[in-house]
Amino acid sequence: GAVVxxxxxxxxxxxxxxxxxxxxxxxxxxTTMFWYRQFPxxxxxxxxxxxxxxxxxxxxxxxxxxxxxxxxSLTLSTLTVTSAHPEDSSFYICSAxxxxxxxxxxxxxxxxTRLTVV
Amino acid sequence: xxxxxxxxxxMFVQEKEAVTLDCTYDTxxxxxxxxxxxxxxSGEMIFLIYQGSYDEQNATEGRYSLNFQKARKxxxxxxxxxxxxxxxxxxxxxxxxxDSSYKLIFGSGTRLLVRP
Numbered sequence: 001g002a003v004v005x006x007x008x009x010x011x012x013x014x015x016x017x018x019x020x021x022x023x024x025x026x027x028x029x030x031t032t033m034f035w036y037r038q039f040p041x042x043x044x045x046x047x048x049x050x051x052x053x054x055x056x057x058x059x060x061x062x063x064x065x066x067x068x069x070x071x072x073s074l075t076l077s078t079l080t081v082t083s084a085h086p087e088d089s090s091f092y093i094c095s096a097x098x099x100x101x102x103x104x105x106x107x108x109x110x111x112x113t114r115l116t117v118v
Numbered sequence: 119x120x121x122x123x124x125x126x127x128x129m130f131v132q133e134k135e136a137v138t139l140d141c142t143y144d145t146x147x148x149x150x151x152x153x154x155x156x157x158x159x160s161g162e163m164i165f166l167i168y169q170g171s172y173d174e175q176n177a178t179e180g181r182y183s184l185n186f187q188k189a190r191k192x193x194x195x196x197x198x199x200x201x202x203x204x205x206x207x208x209x210x211x212x213x214x215x216x217d218s219s220y221k222l223i224f225g226s227g228t229r230l231l232v233r234p
Contacts, residue, residue: 034221043209043224044163091161095222107222109155109163 003027004096006110013084013117021079021113023094029074030096034107035067038091047092050077084117091115120145122210122225129230131200138185139195139228141210147171150214152193153222154184157207166208169193197230205232 003026013019023033032051036044048069049057056069066088068080077096081088093112121144131137143152154166169177169184177184185194197204210225 043226044222046221046223049221093161093163095163107153107165109165112161112163114161 004030004094004108004110006094006113008113009111010114011116013115015085015117016083019081019084019115021081021092021094021115023077023079023096023110025075025096025108028096030077031074033071033077033094033096035069035077035079036093036095038093038112040091044093047079081115084115086117089115089117120147120212120214120223122212122223124210124225124228126228127226129228130233131197131204131230132233133202134199136196136198137200137230139197139208139210139230141193141195141225143191143193143210143212145191145212145214147214150212152184152186153211153213154182154193154195155209155211156204157209157227159206163209167195200232202232202234205230 005024005026007022011019034049035047037047038044046059047062047067050069050071052071052074058064066082068082071077091112091114094110095107097107123142125140150171152169156164156166167177167179167182167184169186176186181198183196185196207227207229209227211222213222
């Protein structure tokens with residue numbers, strides 16, 4: 001199956017600093033990537049949809065200036081948590097799909113990034 | 119509104135027995151896809167099985183089968199011959215076809231524990 005690589009898998013940062021998380025599709029071109037956030041023992045909540053070459057579409061309630069998403073190429077999307085605070089600590093996971101309707105192709109997930117802000 | 123409901127926060131099953139994880143969904147779309155994912159403690163999301171809304175036959179993938187009842191809007195996952203490695207969180211998800219973003223809507227999940 002297709003591989004999506006997410007890096008880093010774990011990161012600890014100081015409050016006020018920014019953290020960049022990368023999501024790469026290794027063996028296919030991902031026209032669309034999704035960023036999810038998962039709180040402990042909770043479900044995945046979609047944060048934003050990232051399309052190559054265009055601005056990301058954010059879900060209601062997600063701060064665009066806090067969570068910067070860039071989809072610079074068909075194989076790379078990045079999520080930057082700016083001026084991180086302890087409440088931003090969470091598990092962030094990306095997914096990528098080749099294109100077309102999801103029913104025609106499964107979404108491939110990265111390994112996730114556990115962010116801890118101290 | 120699109121919604122996925124998983125009413126079982128936790129389930130136990132004896133090793134080698136079958137278990138059914140419940141999932142109901144709510145959508146006004148005629149075309150949609152239903153998915154099940156497994157999330158072990160490591161956090162990765164592992165795709166298990168897919169069912170299209172127009173598929174007449176229930177999907178099967180090895181020990182996994184999806185009991186799709188369209189009229190009742192349910193898409194239960196059946197795991198046969200449970201193994202200890204099946205202990206994990208299981209998420210039901212839906213992708214509405216009419217939503218051009220093709221995003222996945224997840225249920226709250228069911229934690230399955232397989233007893234030896």
